[in-house]
Amino acid sequence: MRAVSPNKHISVLLQPFLDFFKGSNIRTFFDGTLGAAGHAKALLKEHPEIELFIGCDQDKEALSLAKENLKEWEKKVKLFHGSFVDMDKYLDQLKTPCVDGIFIDLGISSMQIDSEVRGFSFRFNAPLDMRMNTEMELTARDIINSYSEKELEFIFKEYGEEPQYKQAAKAIIATRRRRKIETTQDLIDVLSGVLRKKRGHHPLTLVFQALRIAVNDELNSLKAFLAKGIQRLCEKGKIGVISFHSLEDRIVKNFFKEHQEMIEILTKKPVAPDYIECRKNRRARSAKMRFAMRGKNE
Ligand SMILES: C[S@@+](CC[C@H](N)C(=O)[O-])C[C@H]1O[C@@H](n2cnc3c(N)ncnc32)[C@H](O)[C@@H]1O
Structure with missing residues (x-):
């Protein structure tokens, strides 16, 4: 790796x-x-x-x-x-x-995007990290597993302009009740059935962008x-x-x-x-x- x-x-x-x-x-x-x-x-x-x-x-x-x-x-x-x-x-x-x-x-x-371990890309299964500065505390995993539904909606809507921000947040909250979402693949599994492909892009492109923006403020x-x-x-x-x-x-x-x-x-x-x-x-x-x-x- x-x-x-x-x-x-x-x-x-x-x-x-x-x-x-x-x-x-x-x-x-x-x-x-x-x-x-x-x-x-x-x-x-x-x-x-x-x-x-x-x-x-x-x-x-x-x-x-x-x-x-x-x-x-x-x-x-x-x-x-x-x-x-x-x-x-x-x-x-x-x-x-x-x-x-x-x-x-x-x-x-x-x-960064081609790194197999830093979690910036849905092309590789890696821990949901996305920190540019690895000395900072907040990771994408923290956001996905601890933010409220409203906070997740805000991030996906404001930072990703993801039209299906409500469905994405809802699916994450529902999954979280049963298990933690730890990796990029876990997130893909939760959301790929929920989100549509937009303009030829991967269905999770906007969600990944939104999380990266939030993690790195x-x-x-x-x-x-x-x-x-x-x-x-x-x-x-x-x-x-x-x-x-x-x-x-x-x-x-x-x-x-x-x-x-x-x-x-x-x-x-x-x-x-x-x-x-x-x-x-x-x-x-x-x-x-x-x-x-x-x-x-x-
Ligand atoms: C697109 S690359 C820059 C490429 C560079 N201009 C070149 O030609 O090689 C963006 C870089 O900015 C860094 N970066 C992003 N936000 C930053 C910030 N707030 N402070 C310092 N570095 C940041 C990233 O870690 C990344 O290495």
Whole structure:
């Protein structure tokens, strides 16, 4: 059983990401979702002027992979294990009041979704875990076996936009009275007769998404991060976010709109991958990238 898949993560929207920094003089940068460090590496290559590159990932395995991949720049790279929500802490520790660029590439990496043991995917039978940071306590198993019917409905409806959220919650509660639901296969057994396939996706796609978002508190983290992020951007510094579902994209879009007195929105419409990228990398299909700049263009 492998904890980390050897499959390589393909960075999404890599060239459009680099294009937003073309011609910029970047001295300091913060990458809040290093993953395999694909975006980080490409930026460091293209911007040798970078003096300090701060990065974090809440997944320890991802962080050690990133460290390996960024060896060439080890003198200027400072890595932290933890959430991007704690960006203030990392910057304060490095006595860096502001940075010229901030970037997060949300969701899960190929290493996580292809892991046979971490419970992110319905393709493998594994304990219902789904924690990106394995030092946190709450797992998907805890949610499935202890949350009330109403709480489960909320998670499936709000984080998964699962139309059959009521039936899903009901089936889980009924099963729980007889036995615990411990593994991804247990959950599939409970729900596959209840949920319909949607637009060619596996019937449990939205439930798995919802649980992952709840376990990792993804939407609240994104909101908290955006609020801190724009405060720590230097004048004319840029902030970019790649999201993978409409819930996240809506948060970014609304946040940028609500802070237009502080920032200039650089993407009236989100940047999406082209046909060729989607053919090469299925994970890219739902990606959307938005960028904004601190201050105003003259
Ligand atoms: C899509 S991958 C990033 C891939 C990376 N941009 C690359 O090109 O290799 C997302 C990564 O973000 C991490 N992550 C998600 N939410 C996070 C958070 N709140 N704080 C820190 N890392 C997070 C995940 O653990 C995962 O490794």
